[in-house]
Amino acid sequence: MPNTDRTEPSQKNPNKINAGRFFENFTLNEVIQHATPRTISAGDAALNIALTGARNPLHCSEPFAQSLGYATAPIDDLLAFHIAFGKTVPDISVNAVANLGYADVRFMQPVFVGDTLSTSSTVIGLKQNSSGKNGVVYVRSTSVNQHNQPVLSWVRWVMVHKKDLDAPAPETVIPELPAFVSAANLSIPHSFSAESFNATATGGKYFWEDYQAGERINHSAGMIINDSDHSLATRLYQNNARLHFENLYIPNLQVNTMDAVAEKIGKRLVYGGVVISTCRALSFGGLENALTILAINAGAHANPCFAGDTIYSYTEVLDRWELPNRNDAGALRLRMVGIKNATPAEISELKPQNSYHPNVVLDLDYTVLMPRKGNV
């Protein structure tokens, strides 16, 4: 099947097929409104459980959520993120060579069944590569609910093909990005209180004070990702990146840090968000009281994941922060490492020769909210 058929749809259907933006089509400070606003439903939440096996009661028990001050059970943080993110794909990354990175991912408001998420992106940086064939685009994307309140905000940068190689290079602008979202910038849901936290509901025995920086937790459970599992999830997120649905032959594909594909493939790549959600669900055993995600500081999809892979994970505790003006809960900065086809015990060094161990599929730096012992 000739590759040209897939890379040049716009030439064959000049009028109707949106071929997506190429590097020269992005302008600094441009705001892009993404299509398909999405109302979150009870069906999305149930599918998230069926797809991940998530057992965090915050997202599946209304009384438990209410005991923490929520109006009702919010949906899984990562489900909201994947749905919001999916909307940016047709405009931002459909012609991407590589997804290079994430930064400053903030979870600003809980999302409830009935909320409608709309996502937009602002171009905050541009840098044409020295080859002149492509360039790096930095966007800050924000998803708002039906009250126009921001619920999620994140920066990502992607390498995008130029189509018109004669188009002039834009001025290089590289945004300054934080290494991590600081404690002061974390958004705790305003009605949240862990004063009545019921550890029976989570089954967790360990609290914020019990986790020490440097500690490693090898989560025992693993999970095989089936073909339909990742297809269903990626479609649920309305992420239409073609390499998740077709066995694309991708020549000259380069290694990158997010959605990396290390070699030419003739099979479907599992969407990186599926790997993140799988690892998060597997890590429940050992992090039962990590109630909600406050931030993703950085992330790398170290190696590609395909259907049939068995995913395991381990967590390193990076840091432990008090939160301003509260002693019912604190923040933990964690490193969640996803592994394919090997157990955590078999991975002693993450980067044995300065590059990722071939069985490592995810290296995610994120921050969670956890009740403190003193108040329980």
Next chain:
Amino acid sequence: MPNTDRTEPSQKNPNKINAGRFFENFTLNEVIQHATPRTISAGDAALNIALTGARNPLHCSEPFAQSLGYATAPIDDLLAFHIAFGKTVPDISVNAVANLGYADVRFMQPVFVGDTLSTSSTVIGLKQNSSGKNGVVYVRSTSVNQHNQPVLSWVRWVMVHKKDLDAPAPETVIPELPAFVSAANLSIPHSFSAESFNATATGGKYFWEDYQAGERINHSAGMIINDSDHSLATRLYQNNARLHFENLYIPNLQVNTMDAVAEKIGKRLVYGGVVISTCRALSFGGLENALTILAINAGAHANPCFAGDTIYSYTEVLDRWELPNRNDAGALRLRMVGIKNATPAEISELKPQNSYHPNVVLDLDYTVLMPRKGNV
């Protein structure tokens, strides 16, 4: 495994297993009430997205639906059709040799979460075949909601086995069927208005006036259908036709025009409705503003589809109609062609030697509602 085990269940369990109607059991003008009324839920709508990847905001964004005059987001037209259709299978087509065709499929009312659909069929035609072994049954099926309002109505005809070969042939009655549902017979939801249509929500740049009869759109995306994908969908529709769930060995199976199987198979046939919904979702890229289906004029499942097939599609614009007394929106009559394991660019002739190209799986003639440019 002896085939008789499957074709004669009624002989082994004379009292309790409903073997379904054979040709001699159908009577002209008979009305058949089908079992299992079905209340549509938010779970059905979410599963429809997970199964198809549909991105049409009309079915997943409450505010967008409300901006068009709907009380809330209606469910996907085809989801409603497949659910309504599934109910007819045990009574109409369980002993069918072949599903021969569809006509005059009308989408009469939007269906919302909470609506309960009940389906009945009237026998409107009968013709015993010259062999005396089977005959063609024509039924008009109608699905009503809990207010007894018709929401869907369609004609199909199937070839059904006779069980008692000595049963006398009925009088031959062949109903007159329209080649397509005319503009005057299309039902626009009575509160619908495209005056406030927001093209940002669909991402579509093209309107009713932009589509020209004869124009062809090669949709770029493809999708592999996994085993669980089609099994989940067909079960969700409560369509219990056995060839979708068991690896039946079907001797002497004949080519037909709907749910066609070209050869003896030892694997499960993907339900034709799954192919239709997949193609409709893939065709969003290029038909973003085709908001809702008003009619299916005719359809053929040109070749069988099995799990593992990659589905692509293209659309030909057949006609463009003004709608009576309105200038906010018009109708487009489209031909949606589904292809397996080849891209649209590889299919130049639909019927190279007077029969369908072996990679073509669907040839569907349908009519959609699209906003007009003038009012946007």
Next chain:
Amino acid sequence: MPNTDRTEPSQKNPNKINAGRFFENFTLNEVIQHATPRTISAGDAALNIALTGARNPLHCSEPFAQSLGYATAPIDDLLAFHIAFGKTVPDISVNAVANLGYADVRFMQPVFVGDTLSTSSTVIGLKQNSSGKNGVVYVRSTSVNQHNQPVLSWVRWVMVHKKDLDAPAPETVIPELPAFVSAANLSIPHSFSAESFNATATGGKYFWEDYQAGERINHSAGMIINDSDHSLATRLYQNNARLHFENLYIPNLQVNTMDAVAEKIGKRLVYGGVVISTCRALSFGGLENALTILAINAGAHANPCFAGDTIYSYTEVLDRWELPNRNDAGALRLRMVGIKNATPAEISELKPQNSYHPNVVLDLDYTVLMPRKGNV
């Protein structure tokens, strides 16, 4: 991959991973509150249809449920059971050698969308085996709704490893268990009435009086269980038993009567609950009016089931009971036999040489509620 990695997670992560209870950790009369209370949603109900193909209108038609006196459609009895059961796995059976049996499973209240189920277990029996390496634990588990009303209650017994072989054997206590739930102990939903039962909705022609003890019904339909099907279902139930999600190599695994695995396996075992729900859905053809499950009297997973197996079933009528003070409906005690890769007609003897036929996967003794003819 060394097996020790899986059997001794607690040694490697002494502080944070809950390795679950070993035999010596159970104490007679101890009450264990299980984690993850679960609010049932419309998404769960839709997924149950997509996963099983269930066509019983009681669980998918609000008007039909209301015509029988329910406030709205209750969720499928077995969906409620599997969700409630899943919560007990981390505390009761994570270190189980074998699930030995079930008894006295009572369905005490219908469960509706919006209900939150919380499950607890009481240790009602203990018996260390003569080897001193493991023992049998009997628990009565009860699931209550948000009003603290019991909705489900059941006894099961599992063989669990000892970790500390020097721990003293507890006093042997073996609870007395009923062979079946008697008619007097069945809970009919208090507002239930079959006086307005509409057989058109079920499509069933046979009523309580029509079924005779000793009668056998060979259900004609079969269903292949796909990898994703059982993975999705087991995750939806939040049942995290590892052998359903990883290709565990399990040495010295013994044959047992529930979740039996006859040999060392290198593939995932389909959760027994998936087999039960599949058989129940397949048995709709012939038991259309078996509206709801009142009890499970006993059950054996006779042989393991793996993805790719085609499941068939037959039903034997064991008994027919009048219900106290009512003549609108009665109870039927049924034996539902699940078969893999063979049709019911091929299984004449359930236990040809005193052990289960190798194609038999399920032998379930249960009791259903069915309308009586007199009142319809």
